[in-house]
Amino acid sequence: MKILLLAGDGIGPEIMAEAEKVIAALALPVMLDRALVGGAAYQAVGHPLPRETLAKAKAADAILFGAVGDPRFDAVERHLRPEQAILGLRSELGLFANLRPAKLFPGLEGSSALRPEIASAIDLLIVRELNGDVYFGEKGTRKTASGEREGYDVMSYSESEVRRIAHVAFRAAQGRRKRLCSVDKANVLETSQLWRDVVIEVAEDYPDVELSHMYVDNAAMQLVRNPGQFDVVVTGNLFGDILSDQASMCVGSIGLLASASLGEGTRGLYEPIHGSAPDIAGKGIANPLAMILSLAMLLRHSGDDEANAARIESAVARVLADGCRGADLGGNMGTAALGDAVVAALTN
Ligand SMILES: NC(=O)c1ccc[n+]([C@@H]2O[C@H](COP(=O)([O-])OP(=O)(O)OC[C@H]3O[C@@H](n4cnc5c(N)ncnc54)[C@H](O)[C@@H]3O)[C@@H](O)[C@H]2O)c1
Numbered sequence: 379m380k381i382l383l384l385a386g387d388g389i390g391p392e393i394m395a396e397a398e399k400v401i402a403a404l405a406l407p408v409m410l411d412r413a414l415v416g417g418a419a420y421q422a423v424g425h426p427l428p429r430e431t432l433a434k435a436k437a438a439d440a441i442l443f444g445a446v447g448d449p450r451f452d453a454v455e456r457h458l459r460p461e462q463a464i465l466g467l468r469s470e471l472g473l474f475a476n477l478r479p480a481k482l483f484p485g486l487e488g489s490s491a492l493r494p495e496i497a498s499a500i501d502l503l504i505v506r507e508l509n510g511d512v513y514f515g516e517k518g519t520r521k522t523a524s525g526e527r528e529g530y531d532v533m534s535y536s537e538s539e540v541r542r543i544a545h546v547a548f549r550a551a552q553g554r555r556k557r558l559c560s561v562d563k564a565n566v567l568e569t570s571q572l573w574r575d576v577v578i579e580v581a582e583d584y585p586d587v588e589l590s591h592m593y594v595d596n597a598a599m600q601l602v603r604n605p606g607q608f609d610v611v612v613t614g615n616l617f618g619d620i621l622s623d624q625a626s627m628c629v630g631s632i633g634l635l636a637s638a639s640l641g642e643g644t645r646g647l648y649e650p651i652h653g654s655a656p657d658i659a660g661k662g663i664a665n666p667l668a669m670i671l672s673l674a675m676l677l678r679h680s681g682d683d684e685a686n687a688a689r690i691e692s693a694v695a696r697v698l699a700d701g702c703r704g705a706d707l708g709g710n711m712g713t714a715a716l717g718d719a720v721v722a723a724l725t726n
């Protein structure tokens with residue numbers, strides 16, 4: 379398997395180094411390649427997603443991605459900002475299904491933003507559509523008739539876009555507790571009404587899955603009130619982005635949530651849900667566990683290597699059960715020490 383490592387910006391290279399330790403410790407039969415992406419690529423060659431990087435991504439079996447985003451480039455033209463690199467990879471590679479699991483690791487009951495008895499029930503999967511919505515609609519700024527500036531981002535979903543993500547979500551639910559909650563804003567948005575109608579149509583193919591619908595504002599509230607009610611949640615690009623960051627704090631830290639971005643084939647992109655964390659970059663205190671758990675998802679989904687995926691996940695669980703904590707979880711272990719602890723748990 380050819381894996382392309384795209385470390386990116388901020389804490390990206392720091393956490394990627396820990397995932398590489400895990401790859402080495404498991405002696406995985408993989409070929410590793412590296413390329414520039416994000417602000418690092420913009421600085422070096424003037425584009426956040428250089429042609430060479432995209433070509434390498436297309437040639438790889440899987441991509442392990444750190445994070446992009448660099449406040450030094452916030453003012454450059456939008457299409458050259460670091461974040462465009464990840465959006466470009468998702469669309470160019472047709473990665474329309476983003477799986478973001480959130481489960482409370484034993485021992486972290488006291489680290490959740492929620493009461494322990496509420497947090498311990500969390501075991502959910504957010505299936506986020508990743509190629510559509512306001513992210514990829516027409517956008518720009520224009521002058522209104524009265525001469526003031528107006529920004530716009532068109533929200534839209536086609537039937538086929540909703541149908542394909544709905545199938546992914548129903549199949550995921552079949553492999554779990556067979557409950558699917560579709561989150562939308564159908565009381566206000568036409569896009570959401572179509573989303574809901576199509577999800578109901580697709581449900582006919584999955585009579586064994588119990589389908590429910592929830593408005594996104596209520597979903598945000600239910601996620602902290604009673605997150606144990608959710609099994610699989612399917613939602614659009616923007617709602618899924620927001621709800622997954624929220625879910626991360628329900629299980630303790632954004633530094634714990636991994637993700638897989640998948641398309642029609644087996645090639646996927648795997649990344650933590652968090653960003654480049656410029657506020658802590660360079661300090662050696664970022665939590666590398668989401669990055670390491672993303673490697674586990676890579677092995678499971680693109681590598682067909684359930685054994686090593688499960689080994690990594692057990693090692694992370696053990697490290698947390700043993701009380702290893704970085705600053706994000708109220709401890710004082712640094713990035714490298716946490717990576718070393720995972721490697722020790724893997725090899726002992
Ligand atoms: N997929 C991606 O590459 C991705 C995802 C989200 C944000 N971003 C970008 O990252 C930059 C920063 O964005 P932001 O600050 O809104 O979000 P962020 O996720 O980078 O950080 C939010 C907060 O969480 C903390 N945090 C994040 N990851 C952590 C980790 N592994 N360990 C400990 N603490 C962690 C940060 O220190 C910060 O306080 C922006 O440029 C944004 O666009 C990129």
Ligand SMILES: CC(C)[C@H](C(=O)O)[C@@H](O)C(=O)O
Nearest residue numbers: 447461464465619651652653
């Ligand atoms: C960096 C940004 C474009 C990205 C998104 O909004 O999808 C991030 O927040 C994420 O969650 O992966």
Ligand SMILES: [Mg+2]
Nearest residue numbers: 619620623651
């Ligand atoms: Mg996000």
